[in-house]
Structures are given as C-alpha cells and as structure tokens.
Amino acid sequence: xxxxxxxxxxxxxxxxxxxxxxxxxxxRPLTSIIREVCDGWxxxxxxxxxxxxxxxxxxxxTEQSRSEIKNGTILRLAISxxxxxxxxxxxxxxxxxxxxxxxxxxxxKLSADPTFAAEFIxxxxxxxxxxxxxxxxxxxxxxxxTLTAFLELMDHGIVSWDLISLSFIKQIAGYVNQPMxxxxxxxxxxxxxxxxxxxxxxxxxxxxxxxTVGQLIxxxxxxxxxxxxxxxxxALFLKAPEDRRQEVYTNxxxxxxxxxxxxxxQKHLRSIILNHVIxxxxxxxxxxxxxxxxxxxxxxxxxxxxMMTKMDPNDQTQRDVIFELRRIAFDGENDPTGTExxxxxxxxxxxxxxxxxHVNPALDFxxxxxxxxxxxxxxxxxxxxQDTYIRIVLENSSREDKHECPFGxxxxxxxxxxxxxxxxxxxxxxxxxxxHPMFFTHDRAWEEFFCVCIQLLNKTWKEMRxxxxxxxxxxxxxxxxITRALAMKPSSLDQLKNKLRGLSYSEILRLRQSxxxxxxxxxxxxxxxxxxxxxxxxxxxxxQQRLNRLCEGSCFRKVGNRRRQEKFWFCRLSLNHKVLxxxxxxxxxxxxxxFEMLSDKIPVSDIKSVLTGKDCPHMKEKSALKQNKEVLExxxxxxxxxxxxxxxxxxxxxxxxxxxxxLCALLGREMSSDLTRSDLDTLISMEMKLRLLDLExxxxxxxxxxxxxxxxxxNFTYNYS
Numbered sequence: 001x002x003x004x005x006x007x008x009x010x011x012x013x014x015x016x017x018x019x020x021x022x023x024x025x026x027x028r029p030l031t032s033i034i035r036e037v038c039d040g041w042x043x044x045x046x047x048x049x050x051x052x053x054x055x056x057x058x059x060x061x062t063e064q065s066r067s068e069i070k071n072g073t074i075l076r077l078a079i080s081x082x083x084x085x086x087x088x089x090x091x092x093x094x095x096x097x098x099x100x101x102x103x104x105x106x107x108x109k110l111s112a113d114p115t116f117a118a119e120f121i122x123x124x125x126x127x128x129x130x131x132x133x134x135x136x137x138x139x140x141x142x143x144x145x146t147l148t149a150f151l152e153l154m155d156h157g158i159v160s161w162d163l164i165s166l167s168f169i170k171q172i173a174g175y176v177n178q179p180m181x182x183x184x185x186x187x188x189x190x191x192x193x194x195x196x197x198x199x200x201x202x203x204x205x206x207x208x209x210x211x212t213v214g215q216l217i218x219x220x221x222x223x224x225x226x227x228x229x230x231x232x233x234x235a236l237f238l239k240a241p242e243d244r245r246q247e248v249y250t251n252x253x254x255x256x257x258x259x260x261x262x263x264x265x266q267k268h269l270r271s272i273i274l275n276h277v278i279x280x281x282x283x284x285x286x287x288x289x290x291x292x293x294x295x296x297x298x299x300x301x302x303x304x305x306x307m308m309t310k311m312d313p314n315d316q317t318q319r320d321v322i323f324e325l326r327r328i329a330f331d332g333e334n335d336p337t338g339t340e341x342x343x344x345x346x347x348x349x350x351x352x353x354x355x356x357x358h359v360n361p362a363l364d365f366x367x368x369x370x371x372x373x374x375x376x377x378x379x380x381x382x383x384x385x386q387d388t389y390i391r392i393v394l395e396n397s398s399r400e401d402k403h404e405c406p407f408g409x410x411x412x413x414x415x416x417x418x419x420x421x422x423x424x425x426x427x428x429x430x431x432x433x434x435x436h437p438m439f440f441t442h443d444r445a446w447e448e449f450f451c452v453c454i455q456l457l458n459k460t461w462k463e464m465r466x467x468x469x470x471x472x473x474x475x476x477x478x479x480x481x482i483t484r485a486l487a488m489k490p491s492s493l494d495q496l497k498n499k500l501r502g503l504s505y506s507e508i509l510r511l512r513q514s515x516x517x518x519x520x521x522x523x524x525x526x527x528x529x530x531x532x533x534x535x536x537x538x539x540x541x542x543x544q545q546r547l548n549r550l551c552e553g554s555c556f557r558k559v560g561n562r563r564r565q566e567k568f569w570f571c572r573l574s575l576n577h578k579v580l581x582x583x584x585x586x587x588x589x590x591x592x593x594x595f596e597m598l599s600d601k602i603p604v605s606d607i608k609s610v611l612t613g614k615d616c617p618h619m620k621e622k623s624a625l626k627q628n629k630e631v632l633e634x635x636x637x638x639x640x641x642x643x644x645x646x647x648x649x650x651x652x653x654x655x656x657x658x659x660x661x662x663l664c665a666l667l668g669r670e671m672s673s674d675l676t677r678s679d680l681d682t683l684i685s686m687e688m689k690l691r692l693l694d695l696e697x698x699x700x701x702x703x704x705x706x707x708x709x710x711x712x713x714x715n716f717t718y719n720y721s
Contacts (some may be wrong), residue, residue, distance in 0.1 A: 354406030
C-alpha cells in the first residue's frame with residue numbers, strides 16, 4: 001500500500017549529532033514537529049528553533065512553504081529567523097571589526113530568505129544598514145556585504161524604496177563616481193541605483209541628478225561592471241519622461257541621464273559600447289546580450305513620436321521639406337514664374353518622385369505609422385546619399401510608366417515595414433537577447449538601415465519586372481529579404497549589404513519553393529493516403545525526441561527585479577519518464593546536470609495539466625518589462641497535486657515548444673506546437689520522397705501481358721526533376 005499523501009520521509013540534521021529520520025505529517029503544525037525533533041536531541045526552548053533546507057538556498061520552512069517538501073529531502077534544525085535576525089543585528093553594531101565582518105557576511109547570505117528578511121526588517125534592520133553606509137566608515141569587504149544585504153532585503157518588496165534618504169543616494173552615487181573603488185562595491189552600487197530608478201518615480205529624479213553619462217562611460221571599459229553600467233543607463237532611459245528623452249543638449253558627456261536621446265546618438269558612447277562590449281575579448285553572456293537588446297529597443301523607441309506624428313498639409317515648414325526633395329532631385333532648374341505653370345510643373349515632378357497625391361504630396365504622410373518618420377528618412381537619403389537618391393528617382397522617372405518604381409510610395413511603406421520588423425514603440429521583452437551588432441556601428445544606424453533597404457527595394461522591383469499592380473507583392477518580398485538577412489546577425493551595415501545581395505528575388509523564390517515542398521508537392525489522393533499512413537510513426541518519432549530532450553534537461557532563469565543577479569534553475573525528466581527533477585544552480589549551465597544536484601522532484605503521476613500563456617500563475621502579476629506578447633508566449637506551468645504549480649519561462653520559442661510538447665506527450669495528450677507541425681511536415685515529406693524514390697528505382701522485368709484487373713488506387717504519375 002502506498003504511503004499516505006500527507007506523510008513525507010525526511011532526514012533532519014543538527015551539528016555534532018546523528019541525523020534523525022522521521023515521517024513528517026504535513027497535517028501537524030510545524031511547531032509540534034520542531035518540538036519533537038528538539039526532544040530527540042534534548043534541546044530546550046523549541047520555540048527558538050526552525051527548520052531549513054540543508055541544500056541549495058537553505059531557505060527557512062514555513063507553514064506556507066512546507067508543501068514543497070518532498071520525500072527524501074534533507075532538512076536542518078536551525079535557530080529561528082527571529083532569533084537569527086536579533087543576533088545578527090546585535091553583532092553588526094558591535095565594536096569588534098572581525099565580529100561585524102562575519103555578521104555582515106552571514107547577513108548577506110540570509111537576506112535572500114523572505115522569512116528571515118521579514119523578521120530583520122521588522123527590527124528596523126534596513127535603517128541600521130543605511131546608517132552604516134551613511135557613516136562612510138565601512139570599506140572593502142565589509143561595505144560590499146552591507147550593500148549586498150541591503151539590496152537583497154529591499155528586493156523582497158516589504159519596504160518602499162521611496163523611504164530611502166537623499167544622503168544615502170548621494171553616498172551610493174559617490175561610490176560610482178569615485179575613480180578607485182572595489183569592483184564588488186561598484187557592482188552593488190550600480191545595482192542599487194538601478195533598483196531605485198525602476199521602483200520609485202521620485203528616486204528616478206534624484207538618481208538622475210547624481211549620475212552623468214560621462215561617469216558611466218568610464219565604467220564601460222571594465223568588463224566586470226559594464227553590464228551593471230548599461231543596465232543603469234537602460235533603467236534611467238526607460239523611466240525618463242517622454243519630453244526629456246527627446247531634448248538635445250550641447251555637451252552630452254556632462255548632461256544628466258534624463259536627456260537620453262542626444263546621449264545615445266553620440267559617437268563616444270556608441271563607440272565605447274562597440275569596442276569594449278560587442279567587440280571585446282570576452283564572449284557576450286546572456287545578461288549582457290539582454291541589456292544590449294534593451295538599449296537597442298529603447299533607442300529605436302525614440303522614433304515613435306515621429307512615427308505617430310501626422311503631417312499637417314497646411315504647415316509650410318513641413319511642406320518645404322517635400323519641396324527640398326523635389327529640388328535635390330531635379331535641381332530646381334527652369335522654374336516657371338507663373339503660379340499655374342509652377343503648380344503644373346510641381347505636380348509632374350511629384351508624380352515622378354512617386355507620390356500618390358501629385359497636387360499635394362503632404363497628404364501621403366497623414367497615415368500613422370509611419371507618419372513623419374518616412375519623410376525624415378527620405379530627406380536623410382536625399383541629403384547624405386544624394387547621388388543614390390538622384391539615381392533612384394531619375395532612373396525610375398525614365399522608365400516606361402508601367403514598370404516605374406514609385407520612390408515616394410515605396411519609401412513610406414518601407415518605413416512602416418522597418419518599424420514593424422524592429423518593433424518600434426514596443427516595450428523590451430524580459431526574456432529576449434535579440435540585439436543586432438550592426439546597429440551599434442553607426443551614429444545614424446536607423447537612417448543608414450533605411451538607405452540600404454530602399455536600394456534593395458529598387459533592385460528587387462527591377463528583378464521582379466514589377467508594375468504598380470505588383471506593389472504589395474514587391475513589399476512582401478522585400479520584407480522577407482530584410483527579415484532573413486537580419487536573422488543572419490550581420491555585424492555591420494556592409495555585411496548586411498552582402499547578405500542582401502545573396503537574397504535576390506530568384507533566391508527568395510528558390511527558398512520558398514524548397515520550404516513549400518512538403519505542402520505543395522504531395523496533394524494527389526494516393527499521396528495524401530500515403531501521408532496518413534506514415535503520420536503515426538512520424539509522430540511517435542517526434543514524441544521520443546521530445547522526451548529525450550526532457551531527459552537531457554534545460555536551464556531556466558529565475559526572473560526577478562534584478563536579472564543579472566538572479567540565479568538559474570535546471571529541470572530534467574528521469575530516464576524512466578516517471579519523475580521531474582529540478583533544483584537551483586549558481587550559474588547557467590551547458591549540457592546535462594546530474595540528478596544528484598537537483599534536490600526537488602515531482603512524480604509524473606501527480607501532474608494534472610500543463611498551463612500556458614496568461615493562464616500561468618506567474619503571468620498574472622504584472623511588471624514593467626513583462627507587458628508584451630512575447631513573454632506570454634514563452635511561459636508555461638506544470639500543475640500537480642496537491643494544487644501546486646512549477647512555473648517556467650522558456651529562454652526561447654524552441655525550448656518552449658520542446659518542453660510543452662514533451663510534457664503533453666508525457667501526459668498522453670496531443671502535441672500541438674508550431675514546432676511539432678513543422679517537424680511533422682518536414683519528416684513526412686522526407687520519408688515520402690525516400691519511398692517514392694525507391695518506387696522509381698524498381699526495375700520491372702519483362703513479363704507476359706498482364707491479365708486485366710480492377711484499377712489500383714495507387715495509379716499516379718510523379719515527376720522527378
């Protein structure tokens with residue numbers, strides 16, 4: 001008979017004594033169990049003790065968290081969190097330096113425990129730490145442990161960041177501004193400032209007054225702290241008021257971080273990031289890649305205002321920009337003096353420029369997106385790449401009408417497509433690391449990107465021998481060319497051009513043909529029947545692959561308020577497919593993690609269902625960087641007895657599909673991800689081609705004329721070209 005579900009077998013340790021093996025009744029109060037354990041070792045005052053995990057983060061066990069205890073767990077009897085908090089508070093205020101240092105070291109470790117943190121905070125512990133920092137008497141390791149404990153305690157969200165004093169902010173900012181400060185202190189100081197900015201609107205303004213871009217640029221050459229520095233830039237940029245992001249100041253290295261637009265456009269900051277981060281001598285880790293992605297997104301989001309601004313047809317200043325486009329293209333020669341003649345000539349020129357509204361082309365810019373951003377791009381091309389602009393315009397104006405590429409209309413729609421591809425105006429995705437190095441290689445990367453793509457569009461138009469009726473088809477091809485080229489992660493704009501040269505219209509057709517092979521080539525009834533016969537064995541093959549991947553396991557990030565200081569956890573399926581093992585890691589791991597390192601487990605028989613997207617418990621709490629579709633698409637949860645969930649956020653879409661498919665296969669349910677459908681189509685097509693190829697290679701010996709019989713259901717002709 002299986003043991004009752006409310007009984008778990010655990011081992012409990014105490015220094016200098018033999019471990020106790022007990023059957024813990026989860027229905028009994030913890031105080032009763034602790035009293036019994038203390039009696040076993042003749043310890044008095046059981047109310048002064050508590051249970052903690054012996055492995056991993058060694059968290060305290062509470063009535064709320066005890067349900068997570070599994071059979072075989074090793075626990076440790078320890079002094080209660082209240083008693084530990086009181087002792088540490090006394091020791092960190094002692095006069096002995098060694099005693100204080102050891103206390104702060106232990107406090108830095110214990111502060112990550114929410115139960116201990118609540119007790120320590122209730123004893124005014126955060127105020128004590130803040131006063132230690134304000135005193136300016138702590139240095140080196142002692143200061144580093146103090147800042148670590150402070151950050152861990154604040155991260156629990158028990159105390160509002162708004163209560164932090166201005167003197168404390170100045171002291172922390174002072175560590176960042178000092179030229180010779182220990183790396184560990186700099187890391188924690190930058191992290192504290194970042195948390196202040198992200199969690200308090202009022203503190204954002206105070207921090208922005210203390211820290212300048214020039215001070216942070218100096219830290220970007222240090223590989224141990226550059227991630228923290230960029231994270232602080234991103235936090236200030238993310239929380240900056242809209243009107244302050246767009247302001248332009250004359251001296252970018254002395255301006256404060258509230259004026260982010262001009263700063264991020266400056267060559268010095270960009271070149272430092274390019275040379276010391278992207279092209280540094282160390283590989284870029286996941287957190288740095290994420291911060292670069294956030295910086296890229298926030299930089300492109302500066303374009304949102306122009307993208308969503310309609311042109312005012314009655315605004316003469318804006319109309320002058322359009323007139324400038326005409327002047328550059330046609331050199332302003334032979335301007336007629338009569339008003340009517342001038343209007344007629346201008347209308348003809350605007351038609352040659354490819355505008356839809358020849359009489360008043362300002363009307364072409366009233367749709368948002370792309371709004372005025374399209375006009376900005378066109379003017380940049382005309383002024384900076386004037387020869388290219390004139391060549392494109394004159395080349396198309398001299399073609400036959402039916403094959404001319406309308407520059408104005410194309411530039412406007414291309415701008416809209418680029419905004420969609422780069423997701424201009426959307427918040428950064430918490431789980432995304434998809435930055436493009438080439439956007440850090442030029443001070444005007446967006447405009448240069450447009451200039452490359454408009455030339456691609458003109459080239460593709462000619463290759464397709466398109467007419468005005470083919471406009472949408474051409475734009476679809478151009479979108480595909482750009483998307484495929486970006487997926488190759490070109491490191492510079494020149495590399496982007498090379499990638500695009502290889503993605504001609506004929507190459508796109510070839511790629512499409514290859515990718516559609518499984519869908520388009522096998523549509524006859526006998527082939528469909530063969531496909532249906534093959535499908536079950538292919539599905540079984542995919543199922544085994546998914547389960548094998550779950551047995552190998554994957555590393556997941558514990559997403560919190562401070563990503564780069566978050567730890568990781570690993571999950572894998574037992575080789576007999578009966579248990580999910582999981583546990584915390586100190587850092588991201590490549591390859592398998594031994595089962596012995598994974599302290600927690602869930603029997604597969606206890607799993608009730610797999611939840612995805614917004615149905616997941618951890619997706620119902622909102623935060624600044626999680627409010628977008630991409631994070632929801634990577635979230636899933638395992639719902640198991642007794643009404644518990646194990647929550648995941650996959651590192652990418654592939655891992656999401658692998659795990660959700662594998663878990664569904666484990667539960668005997670249908671695998672329905674896009675990856676499974678794609679793999680199914682690909683593998684079925686390959687198998688069918690092999691079988692049809694075998695049929696083609698069969699040599700039929702000479703034989704007497706066949707006896708007439710009923711026609712076979714497999715009479716078909718297949719052309720192998």
